[in-house]
Amino acid sequence: MANQKLIVIVGPTAVGKTSVAIQVARHFNTEIISADSRQIFRELTIGTAKPDDLELAQAPHHFINSHSIKDAYDAASYGREALALIHELFKNHQYLVLCGGSGLYVKAVLEGFDDIPEVPDEIREQLTANFEKHGIEWLQDQMRQLDPEHLAVIDQQNPHRLIRALEIKIGTGNSISSYRKQSKLEHPFEVVKIGLELPRGELYRRIDDRMDQMIAAGLFEEAKELYIYIDHNALQTVGYQEIFDYMDGKYDRDEAVRLLKRNSRRYAKRQLTWFKRDEETHWMHPQDIAGILKLIN
Template identity: 55%
Template sequence: MGPTAVGKTALAIEVAEYFQTEILSADSRQFYRELEIGTAKPNAQELSRVSHHFINSHSIHDSYDVGKFEKDALRLIEQLHRQHDVLVLVGGSGLFVNAVCHGLDEFPEVPGEVRQKLNDELEENGLSPLVEELKRTDPEYAAVVDLHNPQRVIRALEVIRVSGRPFSHFRKNQNKKHRPFCVHKIGLHMEREKLYERIDARMDAMIEQGLFEEAEKLLALEHLNALQTVGYQEIFPYLKGEYSREEAIRLLKRNSRRYAKRQLTWFRRDSEVQWFKPDSAEEVVSYLKEQLKLSETEC
């Protein structure tokens, strides 16, 4: 796990090759086959080196969420463990990683009218007032959630309005579900300035590969949840004439950096994560070999 552009794909492939195993993606944007350029999926050469699961597995028209992913991933893990003692889960979507490793938190039920009222407010006033409400009522969650994703913001606010408690109160994983496997967590990090340079360079490469053209083909579908994400939300207003291409590029880079910062904030809350530099494949493999020896008696 780790922030966008840090090098998760490359290291995960090296680890998977060493253990002669397969990779499960926990990147909530790479599921969708229509989102090719803007989601930084493994390329064809990388996909040919190791079997990957949950890459291009769904359409943006599918209704797919973290609860469904948890069930699908656990079912697949059970199958793959018949051939492999070790599997590699890789991704930057902390909620999806947690769902596989520990299960989802229990949240209060939300009446339909509360959700509808929030959606009405979104349609009438836009996302900004809802984001400000979330920052005011739950700054802890606002620091880690994708504030450009209306579904995530509304989900948090509906729980807050119903319960009177911060959404983060229900996200403590205090009752972790039993899993029939051991989990060893590897986090990747690098100096912030270098990471931001990599993010900017990746965005330049995506634009050169045709990110704007890809977004234009998807403009009529911008309301779909799969497109409520950094990499597309900054381009759609440009395509509708709301600001310049230069401004769209500036926002793409700025929001990608902000997304990386939220990812790091999320993962650093987890005391189980062991942190490595992305070019530390040998160190990571050595660490995992030691952990696997311990797992033989502890799991």
């Protein structure tokens, strides 16, 4: 088909991406490719704010519950799989929707990744030993010294991400971000990038409200069931790590709830920092569906 378009919908957590993606997909009678690094895992439900059964029934979704946290999976793997699916779906659709808040996953689809050089295992082992001895603050301090620009756009509460970034910086002398493709992929379709944005106060209220809803829906109970997988990268993130620390006796439940909300707000800020760097993104209010559809056309 001529003039095929991939509609990319991004934005911070709780801004309303799922609702907008479904409305856009229904308008164009098409399908949604999720770009969320945790919604792909079938074991994680409440803490990832997956579309519910009613939402999933309104439009075909891909990369929701598609993998297990037991699988080795990263952004590069997702990028290859998602792009292959996009090419396949374009055989029957003029429009497709790519929607999610994981900037690295979106980037993997649109730009791809260069191969990252191997680094000696001893570097990772030493970093891991220091993390276990000194805690995540030590990793954060190392990143501030060695690669502050990359620290500003990653999940600073995720020790796996911090260790990975540090081992590449120490082992190669280059930031891990430098290994993203210098020459972007060329696509046979047009890409329309839409960023969803709300006033900060409103967004933060939505984040707090959604966290209350997640807790009422059983987030603490879900985290307890997932505790056996605590070392998996997918769980070293906001929404679970705070509860694991509560379970380990580091603080009480009220403090866990406070940290869940605070860290979710901080995560939203980092997401916006990431997506705002792309000058091709058109920023819209999530309720302005008419304006969004006009932009796409």
